[in-house]
Amino acid sequence: EAGVVQSPRYKIIEKKQPVAFWCNPISGHNTLYWYLQNLGQGPELLIRYENEEAVDDSQLPKDRFSAERLKGVDSTLKIQPAELGDSAVYLCASSPRLAGYNEQFFGPGTRLTVL
Amino acid sequence: DQQVKQNSPSLSVQEGRISILNCDYTNSMFDYFLWYKKYPAEGPTFLISISSIKDKNEDGRFTVFLNKSAKHLSLHIVPSQPGDSAVYFCAAQGGSEKLVFGKGTKLTVNP
Numbered sequence: 001e002a003g004v005v006q007s008p009r010y011k012i013i014e015k016k017q018p019v020a021f022w023c024n025p026i027s028g029h030n031t032l033y034w035y036l037q038n039l040g041q042g043p044e045l046l047i048r049y050e051n052e053e054a055v056d057d058s059q060l061p062k063d064r065f066s067a068e069r070l071k072g073v074d075s076t077l078k079i080q081p082a083e084l085g086d087s088a089v090y091l092c093a094s095s096p097r098l099a100g101y102n103e104q105f106f107g108p109g110t111r112l113t114v115l
Numbered sequence: 116d117q118q119v120k121q122n123s124p125s126l127s128v129q130e131g132r133i134s135i136l137n138c139d140y141t142n143s144m145f146d147y148f149l150w151y152k153k154y155p156a157e158g159p160t161f162l163i164s165i166s167s168i169k170d171k172n173e174d175g176r177f178t179v180f181l182n183k184s185a186k187h188l189s190l191h192i193v194p195s196q197p198g199d200s201a202v203y204f205c206a207a208q209g210g211s212e213k214l215v216f217g218k219g220t221k222l223t224v225n226p
């Protein structure tokens with residue numbers, strides 16, 4: 001079974017530029033998560049989707065961040081414009097069931113560097 | 116305010132000995148706890164979990180202990196192997212709410 005796929009793996013951009021990350025969850029997984037992981041910290045949830053619906057986006061900085069999950073499968077996370085403080089690893093995860101207690105399967109992440 | 120705390124940033128043990136990683140939490144609404152393992156340049160991978168109705172869960176060399184009254188859990192790895200060297204994250208969840216992660220503990224198992 002293929003795992004969670006993320007691209008790109010690494011991205012270097014200048015501040016004020018836009019950037020987008022893509023995630024393909026494990027086939028059949030209804031729930032998709034985007035996390036932010038700063039250096040020396042644990043992952044922090046940005047947004048959670050159940051199918052196409054964003055059910056928890058309370059931690060997403062909506063002035064510059066946006067996300068979509070069209071057709072309830074792939075998802076894209078966008079930052080526009082990027083700031084120096086956005087340099088971090090962006091992790092995507094998926095889980096098989098809606099709500100409740102689910103093991104989350106993580107992708108390898110996208111390491112973003114903003115210069 | 117950190118709700119899940121891993122107070123030891125690093126731990127070093129000898130191969131074959133026991134590794135004990137600790138985690139404390141403050142939110143009494145948490146009732147499901149997980150440990151994830153992370154290698155460099157990879158995403159976290161699920162290791163073991165425990166529900167608050169239990170005080171112990173074992174899977175091979177890995178055992179998680181939960182002390183609800185102390186709001187403390189620990190992960191025991193016996194015997195430790197060099198391949199266990201990684202960063203270990205403790206995570207907690209309450210109901211259908213989000214996972215809250217600790218900052219991680221870097222385990223080094225020396226041959």
